[in-house]
Amino acid sequence: MKPIVEYCLSLKCAEKDYPFGPEPLVMKVGGKMFALVADNVVSLKCDPVVAENLREQHAAVKPGYHLNKKHWNSVTVDGSLPLGEVFDMIRHSYELVFKGLPKAERNRIEALLRQP
Template sequence: MQQFIDYCMGKIGASADYPFGPEPLVMKVGGKMFALISNSSISLKCDPVIAENLRQQHSSVKPGYHLNKKHWNSIEIDGSLTVQDINDMIDHSYTLVVKSLPKAKREALV
């Protein structure tokens, strides 16, 4: 999981927080969550159409656990997806969240 934490932390403006206790680690940008990382899974924001497609294609991708199931996926880290696949999902989540930030916060990230 450390490789995904490191990847998330490499994003511009990313910060780590534990608002729910010792787990999950919550990755934020502009004060908004883009990833929740636990010992065996990572939850990521996702476009609803893409989210549904990923769930149909991969048994390790499920509706977001304790999250809005339309907009979040929880991915079991079980080796069925490549690191690059998961990094691509992290990129997508980060981009969606950045796009939703107010203009001033978006501009502060550049």
Template structure:
């Protein structure tokens, strides 16, 4: 997956917004003001930071060489995924969906319920 495809996929999530609070080189993707992903570069390689369940985060790091502890993030809850071809596209999309879903679950109840009502759980938690 390249940077353009990653950006398009992240923005395809319901009500996802792109912002640049850290400057023009790091895109931050939010749902209802809460960050669920970043898109930037690490050592010259495009990458994305994604929220993850702590147990799953470590398992993904053990499986894929292109998944490392979250760069500039809480390493227990975030992974950095290198967009260098070492992780299959379908797995990156699954991790993006999981990150989005984890953040939606953490929203205020009224915000979460409104998203579920508007889009359905199969879209929000795919």
């Protein structure tokens, strides 16, 4: 799962958190979760239509475990999906969460990125 965590942290202002104890690892942007990493599963926010399509196309993609099944998928990282596709799903989740942040928080993050 190291590549998954490293990719998540490469996204602008992403940070690790452990709000539920030592497991699972929660990845956040602006204080909001975009990925939940435990064992060999990463749960990701997803547009509901895209979520359904991914579930139909890939056995490794299931409705979000202990999450809103309409908006979250749990992806088993077992090699059946190329890592690049998992990274695309992570980016999609991150972008959905980032766009849902209050405008002031989005502006604050963007300003941080412009600093030298």
